Amino acid sequence: MEFTVALDGPFSLEHTLESGQLFRWERRGEWWYGVAGSSALKVRQEGDVLRCWSSSDMAGSNFLTRYFRLDEDLNHVLAAISKDRVITSAVQRFYGMRLARQDPWECLASFVLATNANIPRIRTMIATICERYGGPFEFEGEPFHGFPSAGTLAAASVVDLRRCGLGYRAPFLKRVATSVAGGRVDFAKVQSLGYEGARKELLSELFGEKLLLGVGPKVADCVLLFSCDKDEAFPIDVWIARALAKSYPKMLGPKSRLIGDGKLRLSLRDYDRISGAARRHFGKYAGYAQQYLYMAAREQELS
DNA sequence: TAGCAGGAAAATC
């Protein structure tokens, strides 16, 4: 099915898809191919219009508007986070990058796999479990695969998951899948709560009780930010830690030199303190600031 | 709380 989406505000498809929040989109010439929900899609941006093809009627204009959060006022967000020269420069460089609204289960599983891996590797691991466990469907005569359900991965053996190249992440993925399949993670509730409450709900299967193993503070913040509308979540990964050490040493306090020297090891207390300081500095859209800083940090490394 | 292991692929030397 072919359709278009008229853009009603700034949007850069390229910056959004290359920002490291989504792992299932691939550039082929002018088009971006991806899978979202249970549809394959190809999208290209022509100025203020998105030209799209999808494998099913489920993924149309309304779906993409919701997926890329195109109905939200990005300029308002960017104005709110532009508190200093560093972030303002990053915003100008990657203007139009939006945070997408992913499926929470897919997002959770993806970032459990993302620990201690680089982006090409993360993409490979996800592609492999999708090919192996995700329902196939055809698009332009080619097989595409949906993201496997929690139940499917919960039923898989750790040995088989390991064979997908997941390494030590295999048992973590299975445990998380089991929790989700068992209904112990209530994403609707997480989405309805405020940031702090949502974080507690996600990090503990039952309030204050057993921890959701394999999900630490960073992964939890990624899930809250990329799939649960918690725009104040400020995930701190190695890139953000380095960016903060370089440009915002006061947020890190005395630990900043250690991180600058490449010896990153944030305790839970330090993580919460630094993340909180970033939230206070950037405000209620701190998560957008985090993503722009992340892109700027990675680009600097590449050059 | 500090130290370490974890597995495999990518990046770097």
Place this chain on the structure above:
DNA sequence: GATTTTCCTGCT
């Protein structure tokens, strides 16, 4: 080729 690094978390 060997070594280092990699969008981290769990265990001791």
